[in-house]
Amino acid sequence: MITEIENAIVDRLRVGLGGMAQEVKSYGGELDGGAWARTIGRVPAVWVAYGGAKVSTKNLAHALYEQSATFTVMCATRSLRDEQAGRQGGASIREIGSNDLIYAVLRLLAGQKLDGRLNSFGLIPERVRVILKNAYVANGALSVIAIEFKAGWSFAALPDGRFPEEVTDEQDPDYIFTKYGAHLSAADAEFNTITALILDDKSGAHIGNNLEMRDK
Numbered sequence: 001m002i003t004e005i006e007n008a009i010v011d012r013l014r015v016g017l018g019g020m021a022q023e024v025k026s027y028g029g030e031l032d033g034g035a036w037a038r039t040i041g042r043v044p045a046v047w048v049a050y051g052g053a054k055v056s057t058k059n060l061a062h063a064l065y066e067q068s069a070t071f072t073v074m075c076a077t078r079s080l081r082d083e084q085a086g087r088q089g090g091a092s093i094r095e096i097g098s099n100d101l102i103y104a105v106l107r108l109l110a111g112q113k114l115d116g117r118l119n120s121f122g123l124i125p126e127r128v129r130v131i132l133k134n135a136y137v138a139n140g141a142l143s144v145i146a147i148e149f150k151a152g153w154s155f156a157a158l159p160d161g162r163f164p165e166e167v168t169d170e171q172d173p174d175y176i177f178t179k180y181g182a183h184l185s186a187a188d189a190e191f192n193t194i195t196a197l198i199l200d201d202k203s204g205a206h207i208g209n210n211l212e213m214r215d216k
Helices: 002-020 036-042 083-088 098-109 175-179
Strands: 023-026 045-059 064-079 124-137 140-156 193-199 206-212
Touching: 002 023, 002 045, 002 064, 002 098, 002 140, 036 124, 036 140, 064 098, 064 124, 098 124, 098 140
Parallel strands: 023 045
Antiparallel strands: 045 064, 064 140, 124 140, 193 206
16 A cells, blocks of 8 residues: 555656656655765656554454555755755746745645545645755755655454455555465355244244345
């Protein structure tokens, strides 16, 4: 589910931002040491990363839990002039400011349920913070703003002592257990017959019957 949500955020931003960003993708170490010189040539850019989660009990009787995760959207911009241009944009349409990118990302993502993957609140904006402010690299100053969103979804625990069952649908989250040859539990037998015994208290007579369940 984490990968699905991250990819769904990337897809929505890639479509929604249009020419505001040269690159929209999952974060791949673009801000690691030594990478800035290569990174600045690809901005303005937007990168998405999973930032951990808290897990809480939703319904203990039904073994339902809620995962509340943080996804961070990083908006990278370059200024060829000064700090104000980095925030507000330059004369060229290609030199978008970080202020406009922040607005666009919040506008596109806030409240989105990503095709039903998230709970009724959708993506909840929580924090906007500066990661990098006018770091001079090569032929410009690189700035990066991080926008954090909370995303919640429910998941069910396995019955006590059981393992996942074999799954052939590659879109099913449990497919990873089949894919990697993990231990699997056999599927439960189908419930298709009811054996009934009807007793008459006065006479002691009884009637036995088997009821077969059929699909309509």
